Amino acid sequence: MNIAGSALSRVAAGLLLCTGIAQAAEERGAADSSWEDERDHDELAKRERFMGERLRRDNDAAYARSLMAAAAREREANARLMAGAKAGDITLGEVWTNLGPSRMSSGPMDSGRISAIVTHPDDSSIVYVASAGGGVWRSLDAGASWKAMSDTLGSLGTGALAIDANLPNRLYLGLGDTHRTGFLSGPSTSLGTAPGLGVLKSSDGGVSWSAPVLLGDSTSIRKILVSPNNSNLILVATDQGLYRSTNAGASYQLQPLGAGDGKPEVWSIAWSGSNRFTASTKDGSGGRIWFSSEQAAGWTPSNGVPATVGRITMASAPSSPNIQYALTYHSVTALTEIYKSTDGGQDWSSLNVGQESYVNHAEPVRKLLGTSESYNQMVVVNPTTPNIAYFGGQLRLARTGDGGATFSLVNSTSTSAANYVHPDFHAAAYDAANRLYVGNDGGVFRSGDAGQTWTPRNDGLITHLVYGIASSVDDLGELLVALQDNGIFHSGNSGTNYSRMAGGDGFWALLSQNDARKLIIATNGGTYQSDDGGLTGGVLEFDGIPNGAASFIDQSPAVASGETLYAVSGGKIYRSTDFGKHWQAVALNGLVGNVRWVRAGRNSGVLVAIVGYAPGQIWFTLDNGAHWTQAPTPANADGSFLDAAVGDDNQFYVISDGYREGKSRIWSSFDPAGGWALAGWGGLPAGVRLNALKADPVRNGTIYVGTDLGIYRSTNKGLTFTRLGAGLPLVSVSDIWIARDGSRLRAGTYGRGVWNLVLAN
Numbered sequence: 001m002n003i004a005g006s007a008l009s010r011v012a013a014g015l016l017l018c019t020g021i022a023q024a025a026e027e028r029g030a031a032d033s034s035w036e037d038e039r040d041h042d043e044l045a046k047r048e049r050f051m052g053e054r055l056r057r058d059n060d061a062a063y064a065r066s067l068m069a070a071a072a073r074e075r076e077a078n079a080r081l082m083a084g085a086k087a088g089d090i091t092l093g094e095v096w097t098n099l100g101p102s103r104m105s106s107g108p109m110d111s112g113r114i115s116a117i118v119t120h121p122d123d124s125s126i127v128y129v130a131s132a133g134g135g136v137w138r139s140l141d142a143g144a145s146w147k148a149m150s151d152t153l154g155s156l157g158t159g160a161l162a163i164d165a166n167l168p169n170r171l172y173l174g175l176g177d178t179h180r181t182g183f184l185s186g187p188s189t190s191l192g193t194a195p196g197l198g199v200l201k202s203s204d205g206g207v208s209w210s211a212p213v214l215l216g217d218s219t220s221i222r223k224i225l226v227s228p229n230n231s232n233l234i235l236v237a238t239d240q241g242l243y244r245s246t247n248a249g250a251s252y253q254l255q256p257l258g259a260g261d262g263k264p265e266v267w268s269i270a271w272s273g274s275n276r277f278t279a280s281t282k283d284g285s286g287g288r289i290w291f292s293s294e295q296a297a298g299w300t301p302s303n304g305v306p307a308t309v310g311r312i313t314m315a316s317a318p319s320s321p322n323i324q325y326a327l328t329y330h331s332v333t334a335l336t337e338i339y340k341s342t343d344g345g346q347d348w349s350s351l352n353v354g355q356e357s358y359v360n361h362a363e364p365v366r367k368l369l370g371t372s373e374s375y376n377q378m379v380v381v382n383p384t385t386p387n388i389a390y391f392g393g394q395l396r397l398a399r400t401g402d403g404g405a406t407f408s409l410v411n412s413t414s415t416s417a418a419n420y421v422h423p424d425f426h427a428a429a430y431d432a433a434n435r436l437y438v439g440n441d442g443g444v445f446r447s448g449d450a451g452q453t454w455t456p457r458n459d460g461l462i463t464h465l466v467y468g469i470a471s472s473v474d475d476l477g478e479l480l481v482a483l484q485d486n487g488i489f490h491s492g493n494s495g496t497n498y499s500r501m502a503g504g505d506g507f508w509a510l511l512s513q514n515d516a517r518k519l520i521i522a523t524n525g526g527t528y529q530s531d532d533g534g535l536t537g538g539v540l541e542f543d544g545i546p547n548g549a550a551s552f553i554d555q556s557p558a559v560a561s562g563e564t565l566y567a568v569s570g571g572k573i574y575r576s577t578d579f580g581k582h583w584q585a586v587a588l589n590g591l592v593g594n595v596r597w598v599r600a601g602r603n604s605g606v607l608v609a610i611v612g613y614a615p616g617q618i619w620f621t622l623d624n625g626a627h628w629t630q631a632p633t634p635a636n637a638d639g640s641f642l643d644a645a646v647g648d649d650n651q652f653y654v655i656s657d658g659y660r661e662g663k664s665r666i667w668s669s670f671d672p673a674g675g676w677a678l679a680g681w682g683g684l685p686a687g688v689r690l691n692a693l694k695a696d697p698v699r700n701g702t703i704y705v706g707t708d709l710g711i712y713r714s715t716n717k718g719l720t721f722t723r724l725g726a727g728l729p730l731v732s733v734s735d736i737w738i739a740r741d742g743s744r745l746r747a748g749t750y751g752r753g754v755w756n757l758v759l760a761n
Contacts, residue, residue, distance in 0.1 A: 061217035063659050064155070064176070064197035066687035067708060068212065071154020071730050074685055074709055074723070081726040083151035096727040099495030099746070099754040101464055101481065107415050107500060108456040110422050110486050112463035112751060114439025115178060116161040117429040120168050124433035127457075128206065129444055130161035132177045133732065133751020134463030138206050142431070143444060143457025148752075149206035151729035154709065155196040156751045162224035166231050171202040172249060174221025174236060175212060178426075179375060195219045199236060201249045215243045215252055216263070225269045225277065228318075233275055235296055237266035242279055244296050257281055257290055257299055270314040270345065273321040278302070278345030280312035286331055287312045291345040304348035305339055308332065313377035314345075317386035325381060325389050325404070329373040336368040338391065340404050351404040358398065361409040370394025372424065378438065380428035390451070392425025392438060399451050410451030415500070418453045421445045424485065441485040464489075466748035468508035468735045472516035472562070476744070480519065481754055482506030488521045490534075495754060501534055510555050512579055513562030513740060520553075520580050529580055544576075544583035545569045553580075556600035557697060560740060566598050566607065573598050573609065573625065587625035593617060601646030602695060608644040608652065615656055616641045620672050622650075631672035638663030645695040645703060651717055653679070653703055655690040665690055666705070668718045679718030685709050691733055698742035706733030711747055725757045 075082060103109060113132035120126035127139045128149075135150035135158060150156065150173070160174030175196020197219060198212030215221070218238035227233040234245040236252060241263030243252040256262025257279070264283040272278055277292045279299070287309040289302040305312070305326065312328040326339040326348065339348040353365040369376065370393055378392030387403040390410070397411040411421040422442025429437050435448040443458040465484035472478050479491040480501070488502040488509055505524040512518035517533045520540060527549075530537025542548045550567035558564070563579040566586070571594025573586040586607070588595075593611035600607055605624040611617040615637040621628045638658025645653045652672050656665045666684070667676035684690075685707060692706035701717040709730045712721040728747070735748035747755045 060195070061197060061219055063687075063689075064195040064219050066659060066661070067195065068154045068197055070685040070688045071152070071709060074154075074730060075152055078723045081723050081728075083148070083727050083729045085726065093760050094725040094757055096725045096747075096755045096757050098462060098752075099479065099491070099756050100462055101489050101491070101495070101498045101753060102460050102462055103497045105497040105499050108420055109443075109458040110456070110500075111443030111458040111461040112465045112486075113179075113424075113441045113484065114427050114444060114463075115159050117427045117437050117439045117444065118161050118163040118171070119429050119431040119437065120163070121165045122168065122432055124431040124435065126168075126205075127431065127437065127444075128161060128163065128171065129427075129439060129461070129463075130158040130173065131156075131461075131463035131751065132179065133157055133465050133749075134753075135729075135751070136161060136171075136173060136206055137461055137463065139457070142435075143437070143446060145459065146461045148462075148729070150209065151731070151752070153200070153209060154730050156729065156731050157196050159196070159221040160224045160236070162226050162234075164226045164231050165228055167203075169203060169205045170231070170248075171206055172224045172226065172234065173200045173202070173209065174198075174224050174238075175200070176218070176220035176239075178220050178222050196221070199224065199249060199252070213249060213252060216240055216254065218243075222267050223269045225271065227275050227277075228271060230275055230295075233295060235269050235277060235279070237269050237279065239265050242266045242269075242281075242299075246295070255296065255299060258283065258288070267311050268314045270316040270324050271318075271321050272316060272324070272344035276344060278314060278316075278324060278341075280314055280326070282311050286310065287328055289314070289326060289345060289348065300346075302341070302345055302348055304341075304350075309337060311374045311377060313379050315379040315381050315389070316345075317381040317389075318383045320386045323381070323386040323403075325379050325391070327369075327377050327379045327391050327393075329369050334369070334371070334373050335366040336373070336393065337366075338404065353407070356407060358409045359406050363396075363409070365398060365407050368393035368396050368398055370396075376424040376426060376440070378425035378428050378440075380430065380436070380438075383430050383434065388450075390428060390436065390438070392428065392440070395423045397421055397425060397438065397451065401450075408451075410447075411454065419451065420456075421454050422485075462753040463751060464753045465750050466734050466754060467506060467750075469737050469746055469748040469754055470509040470511040470519070471737050471739075471746055472511040473513050473739050473741060474511075475516040476739070478511060478516040479746075479754065480509035480511060480521065481748065482508050482521070482523075487523055494756070502528070508553070510553070510565070510579075511562070513560060518563070518579055522553075540580055542567070542569070542583060543581065544585075545574050550574070552597045554597075554599055557602050557695075557740070558600055558604045558606070562740075564600075566600050568595050568598055571595050573607070575624075589625065589627055591619050591625075591628035592630075595619075599644040599646070601650065601652075602648045602697065603646070603650060606646050606650065608646060608654070610641045610644070613640040615639060615658075618644075618654060618672065620652065629673050631669070632675050634664055634667045634676040634678070636662075636664045638665055642690070643693040645693045647695040647700055647703070648697070649700045651695075651701065653693060653695065653718060655693050655705065657689060657691075659687055659689045661687045666718065679714070680720050682719075683714075683721030683723070684712050689732075692736045694736045694738050694745075696742055697738060697740050704736055704738070704745065706736050706747065708732045711736065711745075728755055728757075 116130040135156035157177035159178040164170040198214040218240040220239040223237040236243040242255045264281040268280040286307040290299045309328040317323040382388035424441035427439035468482040470480040481489045488506040489498040490501040507522040510520040527540040529540040552568040556564040574583040618631040639656040642657040666679040696702035711724040713724045732750040
């Protein structure tokens, strides 16, 4: 879901289960505009508004190529450390264990955003899903349990998955998350799935995968369709055109559509019978549907859909593919429009949903897509009855049983309802038993009774997109996880099971290190604090900060309690010594410019502040701001400064968010005023983004770096690095927490949940 525009949070005002915090969230939510009225639906703009951070997006083929090449080198160099390696091959004592989230103690389990669902054509127990940041998963028991099938590919950002109905062990995987392919925010927060490049093929049900076949410079694949009548004929929709293969995926050729370079965004493909198809595109002039000749060799614009629409998602009736439905929106009013074709997509007519309301709910169908009309779209048609189709939008899942004459609402956003389904729909598929699966920002849900009831199928589907994590040495069982569109999850038993502490989008969380009952959580609905595990509490008022808000908060490692915090607001720095209840301004003597973020060192009074971007200015103080000094900018720096750490020995470390080889991205210094040394790159994956940085609290000279391929450790002040631990997938690491006694480290990942590592002495 769009980060600050969480539909679920706007409806449920945070959906907090902790009584005291819930009341505060409800009071705040009452003043918010309804989801129908909100028009600012750009996720990047919303994140910037709520977090005060500039975002940088690496959605290009150059980085995708670099990432995939680095992953191949990692698989070879660190084969014994890869996820799925045989236990006898693991030679180190440090082995990662997954902490979920995998199960809830009560209520429905939600997982991460789903890009695609495919089912076995004959065996209803076999289901595959592709997730936005967690790769491909397979279930052999109709979603009761799941197994990760692509943890070592290198990019777990996926956009499409298809099955060959004639050869059902044959799968095609399109890399590159459709909606958020690799973007970064402030320190220790890598918000974005890694980009992908190309289509991979599996001939053994996802056990192994081919090398990717590149499709030009496309980095986001939205749809793959294998012709039901010809296993050699495959169509692929990408962010840079439509591609066709006539040799079962061995190679692909661009199919020009429209004017210019013939490479518009292609969003959807539908089968029209025989070996004919329709495809939808979107460019500067709007959305359009095309229909093909035999073998998809030529394409012609369809009739009836005006140029005033935006993104279009289509589906055809498997039993009568001439009948097709198209879900879209008016590009000016953003109101939902649905079209239907009865001649294989050549001609379309509007179903006039602007004049319709649900037959069982007093709400117009035209608001189906809500405020995220280009983000959440889903259409599926019953395999045997062409008049039955489902349309998924932001909050609503609609069903027609009469070919579009009327519509019923078949879901609820209330987690206590029998027909609860998480909002923001992206994928759907029927299985061989005529049961319907839908995929959304909360994972996978299934209905066997035409949508009257739904069952979450997310236990063990660990594809959560983690923004931040918090734990406490006071009670290592305590764990808070901030999640994309799943709010804040809380576990009191080291991840055995979880409860939902807050809904919406969870941004970050903090726990006291002396008293794990003290917590602070931040969501798109606000920032909240409790001293008793959430039983009571309320809105964090930021007393002492002029505008009552902060764009960034750091938990100082210099104070054992973890209750000394530093915040940035309005370009200034503030300090709290009572876990956020009261704040005082930190002196900025000598510092020039607006501070973007601040990190506290392991010694009292040591701070690092960053001003500006590309790469920015590095400032530091050794006396809590009484005197600030600007450090020289490291030579040949790439990107913008992203994170910093200072060890017990006052060794300074800084990383940037760049990735280009030949540029520098990680530096160390014992005296930043005198300059920086480029940290040795040996052991770190070249050409891969660095996302998070931590200094070991007890081992001087030891640092940990989170990257798009996992975590790496240096024990010699950054001169050399080694991959940390065995069993962690090649996944983007978004946050790192380390116990103050150096006993263990926990990692939040953007697509594979939370992981724990007991560190060797």
